[in-house]
Amino acid sequence: MRRLSEGLLMIAAALAMVPVATATATVRATPTNVDVSQRHLNESEEAIAVNPTNPKNIVVVTNVGHKEAGLTAGMFEGVSFDGGRTWSTKLIGNNDNLGDACCDPSLSFDQYGNLFMTYLFQVENTVPIALSTDGGLNFNVVGDIVAPPSGTPTKSSDDNRGLFRFVDQPTITAAHGEVWVIFNAGGPMFATGAPVSGLGQVGSFLVGEVVPGTNNCTYGDIAIGPAGQIMQVCTLTESGQGGGKLFVNIDPDGLGPANFGDRIFVTDTHVGGFDFIPPQPDRSVDAEPGLAWDRTGGPHNGRVYLIYTKEQKNESDNTDIYVRYSDDGGLTWSLGVRVNDDSTVSSQFLPKISLDPTTGNLAAVWYDSRRDLGTGGSGDTDGIANDDAQLWGAFSTNGGVSFGVNLQISAGTSNAADSGNGIDYGDYTGLSFYGGVAHPSWSDNSNTARATTLTAPCTSSISTPRRCRSANPTIDRLSVCLRRRGVDAAAPRPMRPAHISPKIPPRGPCRQR
Numbered sequence: 001m002r003r004l005s006e007g008l009l010m011i012a013a014a015l016a017m018v019p020v021a022t023a024t025a026t027v028r029a030t031p032t033n034v035d036v037s038q039r040h041l042n043e044s045e046e047a048i049a050v051n052p053t054n055p056k057n058i059v060v061v062t063n064v065g066h067k068e069a070g071l072t073a074g075m076f077e078g079v080s081f082d083g084g085r086t087w088s089t090k091l092i093g094n095n096d097n098l099g100d101a102c103c104d105p106s107l108s109f110d111q112y113g114n115l116f117m118t119y120l121f122q123v124e125n126t127v128p129i130a131l132s133t134d135g136g137l138n139f140n141v142v143g144d145i146v147a148p149p150s151g152t153p154t155k156s157s158d159d160n161r162g163l164f165r166f167v168d169q170p171t172i173t174a175a176h177g178e179v180w181v182i183f184n185a186g187g188p189m190f191a192t193g194a195p196v197s198g199l200g201q202v203g204s205f206l207v208g209e210v211v212p213g214t215n216n217c218t219y220g221d222i223a224i225g226p227a228g229q230i231m232q233v234c235t236l237t238e239s240g241q242g243g244g245k246l247f248v249n250i251d252p253d254g255l256g257p258a259n260f261g262d263r264i265f266v267t268d269t270h271v272g273g274f275d276f277i278p279p280q281p282d283r284s285v286d287a288e289p290g291l292a293w294d295r296t297g298g299p300h301n302g303r304v305y306l307i308y309t310k311e312q313k314n315e316s317d318n319t320d321i322y323v324r325y326s327d328d329g330g331l332t333w334s335l336g337v338r339v340n341d342d343s344t345v346s347s348q349f350l351p352k353i354s355l356d357p358t359t360g361n362l363a364a365v366w367y368d369s370r371r372d373l374g375t376g377g378s379g380d381t382d383g384i385a386n387d388d389a390q391l392w393g394a395f396s397t398n399g400g401v402s403f404g405v406n407l408q409i410s411a412g413t414s415n416a417a418d419s420g421n422g423i424d425y426g427d428y429t430g431l432s433f434y435g436g437v438a439h440p441s442w443s444d445n446s447n448t449a450r451a452t453t454l455t456a457p458c459t460s461s462i463s464t465p466r467r468c469r470s471a472n473p474t475i476d477r478l479s480v481c482l483r484r485r486g487v488d489a490a491a492p493r494p495m496r497p498a499h500i501s502p503k504i505p506p507r508g509p510c511r512q513r
């Protein structure tokens, strides 16, 4: 987060165990939601990761509202060894061995069972890398990414202004014997990686490099391809409600000597860096692009997926979730496939995508206001349309060509403003898909004003139906079937000059993201 104030929704880390069926869709009931945090204060911005060497081992780390908790630093952590049914919880980064953690946790397990975490400090403009080799029970800092030595080539002379003046929005990804972290370094994106050869065997991080053409491009993700190549995505610009352009850059040899190449334009989103929508009225949203790269060796091996939010008409608040994919390493991209299958003009926002490394299937989750028409009922807390939300999700079993009937994952309906924390749900949700089970985590205040971290062991069986042949179609599902899935087929628009916005000033103890 970084642009942060206090409080939020209790995070319900919903572990959605969602085995993906292959036949006609059978959407089961909303999965059991598990309140991971069990705190009576706010959490936001959930990271979640499933251990591939023990899929019953799941870890959630979130922001907490510091002021309301009387804290100066710290994040919430939940660790499960029973597939998410029960959790041991504690605060970390509260001036313990992880230092003064502000926020913005990002987690990634690798194939050895290493759990990497990055986050932001309250004070220092460096980015810590922490490692756990016991399934999240204990972390130690194994790296602290600092500004490169003066004079380090950055490929693009315009991109090194204010380097490490602040740091924001770090993301970490580990796979294929590498671990990579990327973050906004006070203007441009800055990336570095380290080799990993086994449990606890992590080499030194590279000096790091500025990613070309990424000044004021942020809020993105980083992914590792089947050959060890690296892709980053970010969204221009850092601020404002208009514009919204997604770019990717590729480092073709990962830890090898080649640097990230020039940026590649993917699509317009109409979602600015701080785009205000009724269900996220205090914090606003960005397009929150995310990546997933298929390394399975299966039929779509090498395909890289990009999820993002698009506002249909700029400032209409009708945001939708789209996925595109590339089969040539990011040079060209498919048309966007709309993931949310509602027929409303409500907001869908803060998407997350995850690829099951055991199958290549995709899961996606997002907050969704489709059931808040302002007419009461379980989807509306206050008689006002499009200001309440639930967590919804969908699967794709055909390489992102289409997504299945959407599933309501959160049992309750949340109102972000009611949390009083100033940053609503924060800037992202969590999702980890492994072994046919998707584990989302999100902020939820459906039972209290504060936001708790929920997870939902989902045992629903859903698929990617192309036909309406359900045995027990509901009205909602019929409406899905009667509507053609939206395809974002608009031709790319000519690029406008990048609008360089003034930086968002610091707010509160944590600076703006």
Ligand SMILES: [Ca+2]
Binding pocket: 251, 252, 253, 254, 255, 256, 257, 258, 259, 260
């Ligand atoms: Ca390289």
Ligand SMILES: [Ca+2]
Binding pocket: 241, 242, 243, 270, 271, 272, 275, 311, 314, 315
């Ligand atoms: Ca907009």
Ligand SMILES: [Ca+2]
Binding pocket: 318, 319, 320, 344, 345, 346, 347, 348
């Ligand atoms: Ca919408």
Ligand SMILES: [Ca+2]
Binding pocket: 372, 374, 379, 380, 381, 382, 383, 384, 385, 386, 387, 388
């Ligand atoms: Ca409402």
